[in-house]
Amino acid sequence: MSFSAKQIERYSRQIILKKVGVIGQRKLLNSKVLVVGAGGLGSPIAMYLAASGIGTIGIVDNDRVEISNIQRQILFNSNDIKKNKSIVAANKLKQINPSLNIINFKKKIDKENIDKIAKNFDVLADGSDNFKTRFLINDYCLKNRKILVVGAISKFDGHIYTFNFNDIDNSPCLRCFIPRMPANDRNDCEHDGVIGTLAGIVGSIQANEVVKEILKIGLTLCGYILIIDALKLTFRKVKLNKNPRCRCNVKNY
Numbered sequence: 001m002s003f004s005a006k007q008i009e010r011y012s013r014q015i016i017l018k019k020v021g022v023i024g025q026r027k028l029l030n031s032k033v034l035v036v037g038a039g040g041l042g043s044p045i046a047m048y049l050a051a052s053g054i055g056t057i058g059i060v061d062n063d064r065v066e067i068s069n070i071q072r073q074i075l076f077n078s079n080d081i082k083k084n085k086s087i088v089a090a091n092k093l094k095q096i097n098p099s100l101n102i103i104n105f106k107k108k109i110d111k112e113n114i115d116k117i118a119k120n121f122d123v124l125a126d127g128s129d130n131f132k133t134r135f136l137i138n139d140y141c142l143k144n145r146k147i148l149v150v151g152a153i154s155k156f157d158g159h160i161y162t163f164n165f166n167d168i169d170n171s172p173c174l175r176c177f178i179p180r181m182p183a184n185d186r187n188d189c190e191h192d193g194v195i196g197t198l199a200g201i202v203g204s205i206q207a208n209e210v211v212k213e214i215l216k217i218g219l220t221l222c223g224y225i226l227i228i229d230a231l232k233l234t235f236r237k238v239k240l241n242k243n244p245r246c247r248c249n250v251k252n253y
């Protein structure tokens, strides 16, 4: 695939980077990333991935835009209220970068449909807001050896993890340190509140990790959790070890 003059101009600030270059930009254009949830995290993730030139972006969400979303879900504006999020999101992403292949899934991802939705994607960026979905995506990516970048936000606190299941011997999974679903699996933002800007911080870091994983540059977050305290403005990177009793050690899981 050769670049058009317009593409070179569009991506010039990335192509000029030694660690990206034409080859890296081509890798981004050839990559396929699924964003789960068009919410607070999904908004910056999808917008930055589209702007960066991720060639195929899937976006899954079955919800409609509510006025209480707009404080942090920057894909949407006040005219989008009551519209389906995945459809509005796909239109916005097309406006950012019309040449991309944007696929919207007007669905809630579940055990029955996850394979159909996710099978053609190499990397999943999880912006969901509950553990049931996080576990489902973890288990699916583990089984299918995909790369997964997870983000979670509540109040002023943010968490980010990367699992590279292509490198299963060295990657822990979500169940290594949260073996069972927490009894109280509720939508944290709805019940505990969240500062809107934190969605931008965590979602942008997730998008950055997705790009780095695709380009294979820099230090990966795989094997660590990044814990952000937006009040104290501290970023702590804590090592996550593989739990030998976890299912991710089972050969051919």
Ligand SMILES: [Zn+2]
Pocket: 172, 173, 174, 175, 176, 177, 242, 243, 246, 247, 248, 249
């Ligand atoms: Zn594990």
